[in-house]
Amino acid sequence: MAHHDSCELSANFGFATFESFFMIQRRTLIQAAALSTLPSAPVWAQANFPSKPLKIVVPFGAGGVADLTARAVAQKLSENLGQSVIIDNRPSAGGIVAGEIVAKAEPDGHTLLLMSNGTAVSAGLFKSLPFNPRSDFAPVSLLGLFDMAVVVPENSPFKTLSELIAHGRAHPGKLNIGTINIGSTQHLAAELLRSQANWVAQVIPYNGTPAVINALRGGQVDAAVEILGPMKPQINAKAVRLLGVMGESRPKDMPQIPTVRELSGLSNFNVSSWNALAAPAKTPKAVVDRLSQELAKILAQPDLIQRLAGFNVQAKASTPAQLAQLLDSDIKRWSEVIAKAGLTPQ
Numbered sequence: 107m108a109h110h111d112s113c114e115l116s117a118n119f120g121f122a123t124f125e126s127f128f129m130i131q132r133r134t135l136i137q138a139a140a141l142s143t144l145p146s147a148p149v150w151a152q153a154n155f156p157s158k159p160l161k162i163v164v165p166f167g168a169g170g171v172a173d174l175t176a177r178a179v180a181q182k183l184s185e186n187l188g189q190s191v192i193i194d195n196r197p198s199a200g201g202i203v204a205g206e207i208v209a210k211a212e213p214d215g216h217t218l219l220l221m222s223n224g225t226a227v228s229a230g231l232f233k234s235l236p237f238n239p240r241s242d243f244a245p246v247s248l249l250g251l252f253d254m255a256v257v258v259p260e261n262s263p264f265k266t267l268s269e270l271i272a273h274g275r276a277h278p279g280k281l282n283i284g285t286i287n288i289g290s291t292q293h294l295a296a297e298l299l300r301s302q303a304n305w306v307a308q309v310i311p312y313n314g315t316p317a318v319i320n321a322l323r324g325g326q327v328d329a330a331v332e333i334l335g336p337m338k339p340q341i342n343a344k345a346v347r348l349l350g351v352m353g354e355s356r357p358k359d360m361p362q363i364p365t366v367r368e369l370s371g372l373s374n375f376n377v378s379s380w381n382a383l384a385a386p387a388k389t390p391k392a393v394v395d396r397l398s399q400e401l402a403k404i405l406a407q408p409d410l411i412q413r414l415a416g417f418n419v420q421a422k423a424s425t426p427a428q429l430a431q432l433l434d435s436d437i438k439r440w441s442e443v444i445a446k447a448g449l450t451p452q
Contacts, residue, residue: 155215155393159190162383163208164220165201171252171335174417175381176220179249182404199452200228200289202235209237213386215393219243221382223291223436230441231289233451239437243384244394245429247401250419251378253334254295254352256366259322260344262329267350268369270329271303278306284318284327287311289449294440295352295377296331297447299366302375309447322346333379335418352377358420381419382429398426 162180166172173195180191196204201224211217221243229239237243256267264270274281283300285293288311296309310327312318315336321327323345330346334357340346350364354376357363367375383401385394402423404410411421424432444451 155396156187156189158216159192160184160187160216160218161192161194162218162220163194163196163204165196165198165204165222165224166220167197168195171333171379171417171419172220172222172381175249175414175419178410178413178417179383179401179404182407182410183400186400186404200232200235201225202228202232205239205242206236208384208386209242211386213244213388213390215385215389215397217386218246218397219384220249221245221384221433223378223380223440226433226436227289227291227294227440227444229437230444231449231451240430240433242387244387244389245426245433246383246385246394247398247405247426248422248424248429248432249381249383249401249405250414250421251353251380252417252419253357254292254331254377254379255334255337255348256299256329256331256350256352257322257337257341257346257348258329259325260347262347264329264349265347267364267366270349271305271369274303274305274307279308281305281307281329282327283307283309284321284330285309285311285332286314286318289444289452291377291379292331292333294443294447298377298439298443299331299352299375301443301446302372303369319346333418338418354378358415380432382424382432384429394426398423 160183162176164173164176173193176193180193184191196207198204201222204219205225208217208219225239228235256270258264258270264273283296285296287293293309293311299305300307300309310321312321315332318330318332319340322330334351337346337348341348348360348363350366351357352366352375354365354367356365367373383397385397405421405423414421
């Protein structure tokens with residue numbers, strides 16, 4: 107009897123255990139199936155982005171080329187993302203204030219930095235920065251390129267870029283080239299041209315574009331290197347003469363103007379100013395990719411292309427990888443120019 111009871115007990119116990127086991131397994135399978143229908147973390151991050159207004163921190167004052175570009179892009183980005191995009195102007199030397207704000211921001215894609223070739227210059231120009239231009243940001247996309255110009259006074263004896271360069275080589279130290287402040291892209295572009303063209307000339311920095319224009323028109327300098335956009339009214343008014351541009355190709359609206367790289371021995375010369383957007387370093391890849399894709403769409407829109415062309419900016423998108431490559435090559439190039447020009451990091 108005892109034996110029978112114990113068998114019955116063990117049989118009942120075995121059945122109960124099997125039933126519990128089956129129920130647990132079934133519950134586990136249901137949970138696994140439910141979890142499998144949830145998006146993975148990056149997809150989830152992308153699906154929930156943007157969840158609030160975006161902010162683009164601009165390291166320049168209102169009204170300049172960078173600010174106008176950022177505002178034009180922000181308007182289109184807002185339409186595409188269904189969230190407002192706010193511009194926060196934080197001008198400072200080397201863009202340090204803006205860079206620090208974005209480097210320390212929540213890495214969720216809602217705070218972006220208007221990056222420029224100035225970001226690359228800062229890496230070589232400052233002994234220490236409160237951020238690393240490469241490792242503290244996630245590059246998103248290029249926004250546009252704008253030309254650097256070589257100009258002379260309208261009454262200058264030099265009618266072409268090759269005449270100006272030839273005169274500089276034949277008369278070492280006799281030519282003065284005006285630019286804006288030391289360490290600016292304009293200043294470093296003039297230094298790069300001077301060294302690559304074997305051109306012995308003085309580069310004289312001035313405090314801002316108006317001062318450069320005054321020096322040029324007043325005959326204190328023989329030539330100047332400046333962003334083409336701000337010089338166009340002077341060129342159109344025949345106060346100064348445009349001899350050439352420093353970028354890859356001739357200006358679309360002035361195809362008669364040559365590039366520096368067309369000169370003998372300077373085929374590798376290519377300097378353009380650029381603006382781009384970057385996010386804090388740990389921003390999810392899905393969010394960075396989403397932003398990059400949206401920017402590619404809006405920068406291909408004819409009305410935005412035309413609007414940016416009004417500021418003499420050539421609309422141009424890029425992948426995050428292409429922007430990272432551009433930043434790396436510019437940091438290397440400008441660090442070398444800064445060292446060669448004997449500029450002491452600040």
